Amino acid sequence: MDVAADLRARLAESLVAARVLRDPRWVEAFRQVPRHVFLPGFFVQRPDGAWAPVTAEHPDHLALVYRDEVRVTQLDNDDRAWQQALATGAVPGVPTSSSSMPTIMAIMLEALAVAPGDRVLEIGTGTGYNAALLCHALGEERVTSIDVDPGVLARAEARLTAAGHHPTCVAGDGALGYPSRAPYDRVLGTCAVSRVPVPWLEQTAPGGLIVTTLNRPVGAGLVRLTVRDGRATGRVLVEDGRFMPLRAHRQAWAEEALSAALTAEPTTSRTTLLSSRTALDPASPFEFFAGLALAEVAVAGDPVRLAHADGSWVRHRGAVVDQGGPRALWDLVEDAYRQWRALGRPRRHQFTFTATPTSQHFALDGTTLTWPLP
Numbered sequence: 595m596d597v598a599a600d601l602r603a604r605l606a607e608s609l610v611a612a613r614v615l616r617d618p619r620w621v622e623a624f625r626q627v628p629r630h631v632f633l634p635g636f637f638v639q640r641p642d643g644a645w646a647p648v649t650a651e652h653p654d655h656l657a658l659v660y661r662d663e664v665r666v667t668q669l670d671n672d673d674r675a676w677q678q679a680l681a682t683g684a685v686p687g688v689p690t691s692s693s694s695m696p697t698i699m700a701i702m703l704e705a706l707a708v709a710p711g712d713r714v715l716e717i718g719t720g721t722g723y724n725a726a727l728l729c730h731a732l733g734e735e736r737v738t739s740i741d742v743d744p745g746v747l748a749r750a751e752a753r754l755t756a757a758g759h760h761p762t763c764v765a766g767d768g769a770l771g772y773p774s775r776a777p778y779d780r781v782l783g784t785c786a787v788s789r790v791p792v793p794w795l796e797q798t799a800p801g802g803l804i805v806t807t808l809n810r811p812v813g814a815g816l817v818r819l820t821v822r823d824g825r826a827t828g829r830v831l832v833e834d835g836r837f838m839p840l841r842a843h844r845q846a847w848a849e850e851a852l853s854a855a856l857t858a859e860p861t862t863s864r865t866t867l868l869s870s871r872t873a874l875d876p877a878s879p880f881e882f883f884a885g886l887a888l889a890e891v892a893v894a895g896d897p898v899r900l901a902h903a904d905g906s907w908v909r910h911r912g913a914v915v916d917q918g919g920p921r922a923l924w925d926l927v928e929d930a931y932r933q934w935r936a937l938g939r940p941r942r943h944q945f946t947f948t949a950t951p952t953s954q955h956f957a958l959d960g961t962t963l964t965w966p967l968p
């Protein structure tokens with residue numbers, strides 16, 4: 595019995611049962627493309643937060659590969675972390691490359707609504723597994739995939755070759771797209787962007803689709819946009835999706851500001867009726883709307899903290915909220931909560947998103963309300 599094939603069939607079945615996978619082309623791709631070829635080694639996080647290496651020799655390697663879970667393959671943009679983990683057992687670090695959670699991959703591939711002959715540009719090659727699924731469904735000559743990390747890309751390309759696929763793999767900044775192979779019928783961002791890059795608008799064929807996640811610590815989400823006349827517009831998808839951000843779209847200042855908020859002296863300290871969970875838990879129906887009031891705000895837990903690059907910060911412990919800096923961010927969230935209730939508690943899929951070369955904004959269905967990206 596082929597254990598990997600069996601595990602793969604079960605994973606595909608579970609994605610179908612969960613209704614995230616519907617198109618027979620993707621069902622077949624998930625059944626056939628061997629994820630383990632793209633994940634000969636990866637990190638698993640231990641309860642203490644450190645990352646331990648799992649290699650093909652590990653007794654549970656295949657079982658772990660075919661779970662519906664993200665598999666982290668790089669920490670801190672530095673391949674030496676892997677070598678170190680092999681030597682010492684576990685290392686600290688922030689994930690910078692991975693094979694995404696199969697559920698999210700399936701949601702995004704379904705959202706792409708591909709037709710035979712479509713040319714696809716994938717941003718974020720990572721392990722190459724998603725590129726292989728695209729090759730399986732559309733043919734390798736239709737697939738272009740970019741990763742900013744040449745080492746990551748070289749490994750992905752070798753594994754794609756081993757799995758029998760030869761898409762066009764490009765080392766470069768995905769924010770620039772890849773004009774030599776444009777136009778694309780579909781652009782798929784598998785790393786989150788703070789704004790939809792203008793080259794994606796320019797390189798998508800008229801009527802083509804962009805599917806990507808937006809890099810928002812609060813209110814992140816998947817969008818599917820149709821491009822026409824250099825402008826992309828479409829809906830925030832009902833399914834949530836959170837991805838590691840495009841390298842240049844990471845918030846480098848955030849760690850320092852969030853750690854300063856642990857001990858900073860507040861300008862105001864008071865009680866609040868709004869729980870941090872209602873505002874910040876991705877499962878909360880208000881969280882997307884809270885994100886509109888908290889654009890570019892970074893978040894950390896234990897105790898819950900918010901911070902903005904302008905120096906504003908929040909510390910939320912129990913029912914007490916401490917605030918400092920030029921803007922009272924928690925006051926803004928409470929205002930947003932009142933507005934959200936007055937609007938009938940709209941959910942994420944009631945919002946649209948529009949990107950033009952000069953501005954990008956969310957809008958709420960049936961109203962004239964818009965929220966520009968800063």
Ligand SMILES: C[S@@+](CC[C@H](N)C(=O)[O-])C[C@H]1O[C@@H](n2cnc3c(N)ncnc32)[C@H](O)[C@@H]1O
Pocket residue numbers: 690691692693694717718719720721722723724725740741742743746766767768769784785837838839840841842
């Ligand atoms: C979540 S992984 C992609 C998963 C991948 N599609 C797969 O199937 O394994 C995100 C990838 O985006 C890449 N990345 C980050 N910034 C980028 C950029 N500016 N341009 C292209 N790739 C980028 C990272 O190196 C990382 O490999």
